[in-house]
Amino acid sequence: MIFVGKKMVRRATTRILDGNHAAAQGAKLSRVQVIAAYPITPQSPVTETLSEFVEGGELDAQYIAVESEHSALAVCTSASMVGARTFTATSAHGLAYMHEMLHWAAGARLPVVLACVNRAIGAPWNVLNDQQDSISQRDTGWIQIYARNNQEILDSIIQAYKIAESVYVPVMVCYDGYILSHTEMPVDIPSQEDVDRFLPLYKPHTILDPANPKNYNLVTLANPRVNTEGVLCHGYMELRYLLQEALQNSRETITTVGREFGELFGRSYASMFWEDRLDDADIVIVAMGSLAMEAIVAADMLREAGNKVGVLGLRVFRPFPKSDVVQALEKSRLVVIFDKNISYGLEGATCSEIKSALYGSSINAVIRNFIVGLGGRDVKARELVDAVNKSLLSVKEGDLNKEYPEWICDI
Amino acid sequence: MKTNAVNMTEKEYLLPGSRTCPGCALSLAYRHILKALEGQVIVTVPASCLTVLHGMYPVTSVTAPCVNTPFASTAASATGLVAGLKALGKDGVTVLAIAGDGGTHDIGLQALSAAAERQNDFLYICYDNEGYMNTGNQRSGSTPLGALSGTTPILGKQQNQKDITAIMEAHGIPYVATANASYPLDLYEKVRKARTIRGTRFIHVFTPCSPGWSFPFSDTIRIGKLAVETGWVILYEVEDGIFRLTSASESIAKRDNLRPLREYLMEQGRFKNITEDQINELQGWVNARWKRCLDRAVNL
Numbered sequence: 001m002i003f004v005g006k007k008m009v010r011r012a013t014t015r016i017l018d019g020n021h022a023a024a025q026g027a028k029l030s031r032v033q034v035i036a037a038y039p040i041t042p043q044s045p046v047t048e049t050l051s052e053f054v055e056g057g058e059l060d061a062q063y064i065a066v067e068s069e070h071s072a073l074a075v076c077t078s079a080s081m082v083g084a085r086t087f088t089a090t091s092a093h094g095l096a097y098m099h100e101m102l103h104w105a106a107g108a109r110l111p112v113v114l115a116c117v118n119r120a121i122g123a124p125w126n127v128l129n130d131q132q133d134s135i136s137q138r139d140t141g142w143i144q145i146y147a148r149n150n151q152e153i154l155d156s157i158i159q160a161y162k163i164a165e166s167v168y169v170p171v172m173v174c175y176d177g178y179i180l181s182h183t184e185m186p187v188d189i190p191s192q193e194d195v196d197r198f199l200p201l202y203k204p205h206t207i208l209d210p211a212n213p214k215n216y217n218l219v220t221l222a223n224p225r226v227n228t229e230g231v232l233c234h235g236y237m238e239l240r241y242l243l244q245e246a247l248q249n250s251r252e253t254i255t256t257v258g259r260e261f262g263e264l265f266g267r268s269y270a271s272m273f274w275e276d277r278l279d280d281a282d283i284v285i286v287a288m289g290s291l292a293m294e295a296i297v298a299a300d301m302l303r304e305a306g307n308k309v310g311v312l313g314l315r316v317f318r319p320f321p322k323s324d325v326v327q328a329l330e331k332s333r334l335v336v337i338f339d340k341n342i343s344y345g346l347e348g349a350t351c352s353e354i355k356s357a358l359y360g361s362s363i364n365a366v367i368r369n370f371i372v373g374l375g376g377r378d379v380k381a382r383e384l385v386d387a388v389n390k391s392l393l394s395v396k397e398g399d400l401n402k403e404y405p406e407w408i409c410d411i
Numbered sequence: 412m413k414t415n416a417v418n419m420t421e422k423e424y425l426l427p428g429s430r431t432c433p434g435c436a437l438s439l440a441y442r443h444i445l446k447a448l449e450g451q452v453i454v455t456v457p458a459s460c461l462t463v464l465h466g467m468y469p470v471t472s473v474t475a476p477c478v479n480t481p482f483a484s485t486a487a488s489a490t491g492l493v494a495g496l497k498a499l500g501k502d503g504v505t506v507l508a509i510a511g512d513g514g515t516h517d518i519g520l521q522a523l524s525a526a527a528e529r530q531n532d533f534l535y536i537c538y539d540n541e542g543y544m545n546t547g548n549q550r551s552g553s554t555p556l557g558a559l560s561g562t563t564p565i566l567g568k569q570q571n572q573k574d575i576t577a578i579m580e581a582h583g584i585p586y587v588a589t590a591n592a593s594y595p596l597d598l599y600e601k602v603r604k605a606r607t608i609r610g611t612r613f614i615h616v617f618t619p620c621s622p623g624w625s626f627p628f629s630d631t632i633r634i635g636k637l638a639v640e641t642g643w644v645i646l647y648e649v650e651d652g653i654f655r656l657t658s659a660s661e662s663i664a665k666r667d668n669l670r671p672l673r674e675y676l677m678e679q680g681r682f683k684n685i686t687e688d689q690i691n692e693l694q695g696w697v698n699a700r701w702k703r704c705l706d707r708a709v710n711l
Contacts (some may be wrong), residue, residue, distance in 0.1 A: 030531030033495070033498035034491065034495055034498050034505070036487075036490075036491070061495055061498065062495075062498050064486060064490055064491075064529070064531075065527030065529070065656060066490070066495055066525060067522065068521060068522070070487070070522075071484060071487035071490075071521075071522045072487075073484075073526065074480060074481070074484035074487035074488050074490075074491060074522070075487050075488070075491035075494060076489050076491060077480070077488070077491065078455060078487075078489070078491030078495065078526075079490040079491040079492065079494050080495070081478050081491075081492070081495070082453070082492055082496050082499065082501070083495060084494070084495035084498045084499060086491075086495075099485065100481050100483075101481060104480070104481055112615045117656045145624060155428075164481075187596075208476040208477075208478055208492070209453075209476060210450055210451055210452060210453065210475070210476055210504055212476075213450075213473075213474050213475055213476040214476055214477075215465055215466070215468075215471040215473060215476070215478075215479075216466060216475045216477070216478045216479065217479035217480075218462075218465060218466060218469075218471060218479060219463070219465075219467045219468065219479075220467065220468040220470040221467060221468070221483070224519055225468065225469060226466070226469075227469035227470060227472055231469075233468065233469035244648060261622075278523060280489060285626075308662045325505075336435065340423035365533055389543035400679075
């Protein structure tokens with residue numbers, strides 16, 4: 001036993017794990033009851049590891065080897081409707097194939113947790129990392145959390161259940177394919193007893209039960225409608241309002257759960273983003289996922305050259321932490337945003353979010369957006385440094401905001 | 412004991428006042444399906460006429476617990492319900508997946524085939540009105556040769572329907588059967604039997620559609636019976652590989668009095684442009700299938 005703060009915590013085991021095994025461990029420790037998944041590179045080891053846990057008797061769960069991702073999420077939503085804690089994992093095309101069910105799970109307010117191993121989407125085929133897959137699903141009503149390393153994958157999945165089951169919104173835990181999924185690093189695995197203390201059993205808000213028959217997800221008209229007892233019930237529009245409200249309010253739950261996690265396990269997730277040396281920074285690098293780690297290396301290099309550089313590593317993309325971001329960027333005069341995704345015809349998605357957050361604030365920083373790392377293109381800290389230097393130079397020359405993003409590639 | 416109108420479960424699970432069209436065979440079939448399951452059921456329904464029958468929030472005409480699920484996902488949803496119940500240690504409830512022919516023959520076939528291959532423990536019922544009737548009558552994989560529809564509006568469909576029950580039987584599941592809304596006792600008994608069997612069970616229920624097929628809505632039962640009397644629908648069950656003709660099809664086989672298919676086709680406006688060649692082709696298809704059934708039946 002060890003003490004963290006004033007709390008007594010049983011010692012965790014440290015193991016060398018890749019991201020996929022960390023995700024599987026996170027699901028196992030969360031005592032998931034129904035798992036349904038379909039193999040896709042680079043997610044497949046998650047499904048294999050969970051199968052091994054179930055067949056080997058280490059995890060008491062139903063494992064359904066479905067024939068498609070659409071079915072994987074359909075199994076999870078229906079199992080959730082009868083009161084089971086459910087888990088699935090996928091990547092890229094699998095997530096795209098799930099699109100309809102992603103909307104359905106959020107619309108039905110089911111606390112499903114999904115691990116998305118971020119991978120590029122075709123055509124042309126590409127199995128390597130970028131974040132176009134999960135970014136393309138941002139408007140499906142899911143909470144999206146991005147991990148920077150394998151410890152965060154495991155921790156985020158456990159927290160995801162607590163968040164999802166508090167606010168009744170599904171949670172997607174995203175991590176970079178290969179860069180994390182297939183890269184081993186030390187991961188603390190908390191004891192089951194401690195996780196049980198943190199994450200109580202799932203208490204469903206909707207249960208299909210013959211003893212109390214209810215019909216769920218019926219055709220719902222736009223306007224409120226009176227039921228047989230004369231009570232005015234929500235229309236479709238009100239149900240959609242409630243989903244938006246749940247996501248808005250989930251910010252508090254996400255940070256509270258992250259703080260509680262920290263108190264118990266010594267690793268706090270009390271903020272929606274990671275801050276590195278923002279206190280005195282007038283130049284801020286923004287990145288999401290593993291790239292936010294690379295950005296810290298770049299900041300080190302830029303600091304050595306005399307620049308006051310900090311890093312804002314986005315952890316939660318939905319709900320987007322607007323006011324917190326504004327506060328964190330208060331001192332900045334240049335914000336350089338690196339996106340591993342592109343909203344074709346505009347710019348990177350996180351760039352748009354940051355710009356939107358800053359609108360109406362007193363911050364008038366120059367914002368530069370670089371599209372990087374698509375389809376597994378390696379992103380080196382040196383390249384981030386060059387991009388920041390290039391931005392600084394052109395700003396000095398009076399070239400402020402650009403209409404479109406710049407790309408770090410050979411065109 | 413043979414089921415009759417007197418010893419059938421009295422309780423109703425489908426309340427009067429549903430939103431189905433007049434003369435809807437589905438509402439009749441669904442009424443008897445739910446009776447046979449005596450309330451010990453959880454239903455999953457994709458987009459279909461049955462969605463309409465279930466009503467609009469916050470009012471429903473069905474007293475069985477039900478979840479609506481996207482079109483392609485009926486069998487996967489049923490798998491999830493079964494898995495969830497098992498994980499929670501709840502038993503004694505039948506999971507019923509019930510979809511139309513569009514949701515079964517077409518968009519839902521992949522999920523259904525996979526669930527049957529996994530031997531997931533639920534009852535799947537396809538109610539077949541031979542087209543996308545909920546969206547206003549477009550052709551499906553079950554629309555017959557020569558039938559007019561919204562997407563075969565002038566020439567009629569140029570291909571015949573697929574034999575979904577044979578496809579499901581090929582999965583080696585423990586129980587498949589055909590039924591018809593015009594023979595509710597036969598349907599009721601098959602659902603009762605299917606309820607006691609474990610694994611994936613499949614029942615195909617023929618449900619004539621008055622507006623879609625263009626016949627007077629007072630003729631639903633008659634059209635359904637004519638389908639059996641002419642061999643367009645054959646009532647049978649296959650339990651652990653043993654094939655038995657049932658109800659009217661058994662009697663017709665014993666009396667050898669199958670009527671010409673033309674009599675069935677001519678009653679419906681959807682076949683008004685059918686050609687003589689198409690009628691002959693359909694008759695040949697019916698004859699061949701009827702012979703196969705006679706050869707296989709152990710109860711003749």
